[in-house]
Amino acid sequence: MTDCYLCIHGHFYQPPRVDPFTGRIPREPDAAPYANWNERIAAECYTPLAEASYFGRISFNLGGTLARWLDENAHDTYARIVAAERGYLEANGVGNGLAQPVHHTILPLARRRDKICQIRWGIASFTHRFGHWPEGMWLPEMAVDFETLEVMAEEGIRFTILSDEQVQGDLDAGGGPYRVRLPNRKEMAIFVRDRHLSNALSFAMPNPADVDKWLQQQIEWRCLRDGLALITTDGETFGHHHRQGVKVLGRVLARRKAHGYRMTTLGLYMRQNPPRGALEVIENTAWSCAHRLDRWAVGCACTPGDSRWKGALRRALDNLASDLDGVYVQEARRLGADPWPLRDDYIAVVLGQVDGPAFVAGHGLGHLGDEQTRRLLALLEAQFYRQRMYASCTYFFDDLDRHEPRYAIANGVRALALTRYATGDDLAHGFRRDLQVATSQKTGQTAAEMFDGMLEKAEI
Numbered sequence: 001m002t003d004c005y006l007c008i009h010g011h012f013y014q015p016p017r018v019d020p021f022t023g024r025i026p027r028e029p030d031a032a033p034y035a036n037w038n039e040r041i042a043a044e045c046y047t048p049l050a051e052a053s054y055f056g057r058i059s060f061n062l063g064g065t066l067a068r069w070l071d072e073n074a075h076d077t078y079a080r081i082v083a084a085e086r087g088y089l090e091a092n093g094v095g096n097g098l099a100q101p102v103h104h105t106i107l108p109l110a111r112r113r114d115k116i117c118q119i120r121w122g123i124a125s126f127t128h129r130f131g132h133w134p135e136g137m138w139l140p141e142m143a144v145d146f147e148t149l150e151v152m153a154e155e156g157i158r159f160t161i162l163s164d165e166q167v168q169g170d171l172d173a174g175g176g177p178y179r180v181r182l183p184n185r186k187e188m189a190i191f192v193r194d195r196h197l198s199n200a201l202s203f204a205m206p207n208p209a210d211v212d213k214w215l216q217q218q219i220e221w222r223c224l225r226d227g228l229a230l231i232t233t234d235g236e237t238f239g240h241h242h243r244q245g246v247k248v249l250g251r252v253l254a255r256r257k258a259h260g261y262r263m264t265t266l267g268l269y270m271r272q273n274p275p276r277g278a279l280e281v282i283e284n285t286a287w288s289c290a291h292r293l294d295r296w297a298v299g300c301a302c303t304p305g306d307s308r309w310k311g312a313l314r315r316a317l318d319n320l321a322s323d324l325d326g327v328y329v330q331e332a333r334r335l336g337a338d339p340w341p342l343r344d345d346y347i348a349v350v351l352g353q354v355d356g357p358a359f360v361a362g363h364g365l366g367h368l369g370d371e372q373t374r375r376l377l378a379l380l381e382a383q384f385y386r387q388r389m390y391a392s393c394t395y396f397f398d399d400l401d402r403h404e405p406r407y408a409i410a411n412g413v414r415a416l417a418l419t420r421y422a423t424g425d426d427l428a429h430g431f432r433r434d435l436q437v438a439t440s441q442k443t444g445q446t447a448a449e450m451f452d453g454m455l456e457k458a459e460i
């Protein structure tokens, strides 16, 4: 028997569904008989996987918005997931969970200080939930550039996952890990997913009764030599995209001896097999768009029809972000704060680790009066919503007139309302002007009209 290892990595994530003004998820009729999609997918996927203890046997990352929803709405499932990861750490000296940048932002499209913020917030959220430092981090949509990898390395992340079409070099070590040298002279270890094997599970999943035949065809020839075969897929593949997925996963985990492979996870495998070889990363690529990053930047053939709204909406959000940052930096500096490190640390308030006034006082700003403290906290909260505008889901689908783009605009409205409350600066006019350029091909509605409908709700 060769030293053949199989790792299944599940990317567990749901787009944010809460109304930014009420904090609640509106009823979603197409998720019936459940009240919304999160409830339905939890019943089909997260809960059965957790009850079968599979989170302790695969590698996974759990998105921030989903983790929070599970914690509050399916707490038993959430607690089982966390306990499984902690149990894995105790048993193996290394965890099987990976962190995720907190708002599922396409990081190559973000400026450096926002990359730092998203990565720091993601690490802080992971540590808060799982109780230890994450060695690995999942890149949203596997979107990669060197600056993102550099920041991750500087923040102490040791490895990430890319798809085989995003790298160049000799892949003789199968799934890796491989060493990538970065422009800042640091290194990042890269695991490389086996695209064909991953797709064979994600898109041509067998019935439970046919798993042995599937393993024979898909795995056994890969196990003729040592190394790692890495399957990476949306976690919702198991039970939601495919009803039989939970059972199939159970069979793949159980039938390892018969087919000559062992199960492993990424952190553990890297302890036993340090990175070797050297790969080149192809910058500005992602696993879910073959047109560099056009899907999230300017629109591309990944979504049907006229997708020019994507570039127009991104410009509106970028201009608003720039305006929000200008007000925040000026006010923070006037009050004696260092704006970007302060924002990076603000995740502690979001996670409920500290209350706002104690956070401000803990950053050497205890001399500020109540009014100044309130103002600074409102601007920090505006920065939170400004970060949340950039969830990748905004641009993933074909049309502007959907929940996801509305959600991005709504977060912008929240951010500008908080800014007006804090300093009196009204950034609405510029944002609305830019939103006029983005039009839905289906309904003819402009993003500016969507914005108008939200303004009233945003009054604080």
Ligand SMILES: [Zn+2]
Pocket (backbone or CB within 6 Å): 288, 289, 290, 291, 292, 294, 295, 300, 301, 302, 303
């Ligand atoms: Zn594309």
